[in-house]
Amino acid sequence: MDAIRCEGLTKRFGATVAVDDLGLEVPAGQVYGFLGPNGAGKTTTIRMLLGLIAPSAGRAWLLGRALPDPRIVAETGSMIEEPAFYSWMSGRANLEVLSATGGGSPAGEVPRVLRLVGLSDVAARKVKTYSQGMRQRLGLAAAMLGRPRLLIIDEPTNGLDPAGIRDVRGLLRELAGEGTTVFLSSHLMAEVEQVCDRAAVIVRGHLVEEGRTATLGATRRRVRVTVAEADIELAGRLLARWPARRAGHEFLVEHETGRDVNGALAAGGIVAESVSVELPRLEDRFLELVEEEDSRAVSTSS
Amino acid sequence: MRFLLAAEVRKLARPLVWGTGLAIAMFCVLITVGAANNARGGETSPRIPDICARAATPACAQVVARAHTAAFAAAQAASRLAQPGQVGHIAAGMLASLPGLLLIALVAGGHWGGEWGSRTIRSLLAREGRRTRVLVAKWITVWAVGLATLLACWLVLAIAGPVAAAASGLPDPGTSLWAGLGSSLASAGHAVIVLGLFAAVAIAAGTIARGQLATTAITAGSMLIALLVAGIASVGQWSPASFVQAWMGFSANGYLPTNFWSRFLSSSGPQLGAVAGLVGIAATGLVAAGIARWRFAADVTV
Numbered sequence: 245m246d247a248i249r250c251e252g253l254t255k256r257f258g259a260t261v262a263v264d265d266l267g268l269e270v271p272a273g274q275v276y277g278f279l280g281p282n283g284a285g286k287t288t289t290i291r292m293l294l295g296l297i298a299p300s301a302g303r304a305w306l307l308g309r310a311l312p313d314p315r316i317v318a319e320t321g322s323m324i325e326e327p328a329f330y331s332w333m334s335g336r337a338n339l340e341v342l343s344a345t346g347g348g349s350p351a352g353e354v355p356r357v358l359r360l361v362g363l364s365d366v367a368a369r370k371v372k373t374y375s376q377g378m379r380q381r382l383g384l385a386a387a388m389l390g391r392p393r394l395l396i397i398d399e400p401t402n403g404l405d406p407a408g409i410r411d412v413r414g415l416l417r418e419l420a421g422e423g424t425t426v427f428l429s430s431h432l433m434a435e436v437e438q439v440c441d442r443a444a445v446i447v448r449g450h451l452v453e454e455g456r457t458a459t460l461g462a463t464r465r466r467v468r469v470t471v472a473e474a475d476i477e478l479a480g481r482l483l484a485r486w487p488a489r490r491a492g493h494e495f496l497v498e499h500e501t502g503r504d505v506n507g508a509l510a511a512g513g514i515v516a517e518s519v520s521v522e523l524p525r526l527e528d529r530f531l532e533l534v535e536e537e538d539s540r541a542v543s544t545s546s
Numbered sequence: 547m548r549f550l551l552a553a554e555v556r557k558l559a560r561p562l563v564w565g566t567g568l569a570i571a572m573f574c575v576l577i578t579v580g581a582a583n584n585a586r587g588g589e590t591s592p593r594i595p596d597i598c599a600r601a602a603t604p605a606c607a608q609v610v611a612r613a614h615t616a617a618f619a620a621a622q623a624a625s626r627l628a629q630p631g632q633v634g635h636i637a638a639g640m641l642a643s644l645p646g647l648l649l650i651a652l653v654a655g656g657h658w659g660g661e662w663g664s665r666t667i668r669s670l671l672a673r674e675g676r677r678t679r680v681l682v683a684k685w686i687t688v689w690a691v692g693l694a695t696l697l698a699c700w701l702v703l704a705i706a707g708p709v710a711a712a713a714s715g716l717p718d719p720g721t722s723l724w725a726g727l728g729s730s731l732a733s734a735g736h737a738v739i740v741l742g743l744f745a746a747v748a749i750a751a752g753t754i755a756r757g758q759l760a761t762t763a764i765t766a767g768s769m770l771i772a773l774l775v776a777g778i779a780s781v782g783q784w785s786p787a788s789f790v791q792a793w794m795g796f797s798a799n800g801y802l803p804t805n806f807w808s809r810f811l812s813s814s815g816p817q818l819g820a821v822a823g824l825v826g827i828a829a830t831g832l833v834a835a836g837i838a839r840w841r842f843a844a845d846v847t848v
């Protein structure tokens with residue numbers, strides 16, 4: 245069973261389409277990355293999944309149950325953007341209130357989640373005295389209340405120091421190890437690469453790529469070729485059969501094997517100075533996808 | 547629902563609620579002390595029109611006699627301050643009029659509108675997605691603050707009233723503690739209904755305003771407009787302010803400030819009975835509930 249499933253999920257705000265025909269399948273028990281630049285529609289998608297806003301079209305399921313279903317939403321732990329709390333209450337009181345709002349949780353649950361995020365020592369302090377990092381940890385603690393089977397979290401490491409970032413990433417992996425599905429929205433490619441099993445990339449409301457994080461960036465290998473200055477023009481013509489970009493003496497050719505690229509150059513009488521095959525990192529792939537989607541949007545509108 | 551209510555009650559333990567409740571209770575005392583002084587002053591110097599103060603016509607003699615009778619009656623009424631059982635009547639009148647409206651507007655502003663202002667509405671709805679339940683819990687808790695303040699006001703007046711009455715030399719009310727208590731409880735019962743109406747208006751205002759100050763302003767503003775409309779002869783009796791006036795049985799005359807409502811209304815025109823007032827209050831409350839439900843079903847985009 246998929247922990248999250250969307251079919252044609254769309255959200256329009258007037259003439260603006262924030263999320264367009266989104267289809268997602270998030271397998272249970274994994275850490276799933278939801279990548280996208282600012283304004284891509286990540287938070288809008290999360291709001292729809294949590295019932296805060298209604299989709300303009302399409303359907304979604306959480307833990308096998310069709311939305312809207314307030315009960316299943318309440319069984320899902322969530323943290324949306326910067327977590328907000330009742331500033332006049334202590335961290336512990338905030339968690340107790342949130343726990344009661346959701347129907348209560350077993351005794352010892354609040355101390356457990358406080359311990360998990362390392363806030364036990366400051367739990368009695370009023371939230372208004374907390375730093376941003378501490379609020380972020382408290383938001384995670386709130387999301388984990390009641391041991392939800394599905395965690396939907398937005399930018400969980402915002403405002404955390406390096407040690408905090410490491411702890412949170414470790415914690416997310418640990419939760420997945422215990423069977424919790426984590427849906428992690430982020431614009432930090434390194435975070436998604438380190439923590440997530442699978443990831444989806446959303447740009448301008450469209451899903452542009454989805455797959456295992458280990459292979460997502462490498463779905464298209466590239467060949468980097470360097471030629472002598474005198475051969476640049478001819479090399480450009482010889483390599484025109486593949487999508488390629490040139491920077492000085494270097495060509496970046498979208499192709500699987502270096503042998504084909506080198507062969508094409510050799511057939512034209514060019515001896516390449518260097519040929520290397522690259523597996524683009526997720527970050528490179530992400531930026532490419534954003535660029536492609538941007539240029540597609542520009543050409544569509546023009 | 548029990549857990550949700552417990553969570554909402556816990557959120558009320560905040561300076562805004564304590565401060566507002568205390569201020570309203572103190573206001574009751576100040577007004578009562580002032581009323582005792584006015585009543586005594588009125589008895590010795592009744593309100594006689596200038597023209598009659600200078601002329602000794604038979605008509606003026608009647609006016610003067612009536613003024614003395616009214617002043618004596620007002621002093622007798624004010625003497626209820628000396629009876630702890632009867633001061634509940636004053637507390638009920640205060641809370642079912644502008645001081646109570648102000649209390650509810652301020653508390654609802656923080657307790658309900660503030661959920662949007664501080665963006666905690668997201669975590670609230672992510673924990674309890676059944677929005678009607680949230681509305682009901684908010685309404686009950688805002689109403690409960692009104693009831694608690696009514697009791698606090700009564701208690702404070704029960705202590706301060708006899709002191710103020712004695713200091714002003716007001717006559718003995720001549721009623722037993724129990725007789726006074728019965729009359730006060732009836733007034734308090736009526737005030738409970740009016741406070742429920744104020745709370746319903748405030749909850750509807752919060753769903754429209756979605757912010758602390760705006761919720762307070764719309765709550766207070768809408769009822770003040772109702773007061774203004776009540777003064778218009780042709781439509782005044784259909785105003786919610788007239789319903790409150792009729793249900794509470796507020797008198798347009800008298801020195802004792804049993805309310806801060808009737809002095810803003812015209813005493814001319816057809817007067818509603820208490821039952822019609824109650825029906826009007828119920829209808830107004832239902833309209834407010836409908837608006838709240840309709841507005842709260844919309845997207846939460848904070």
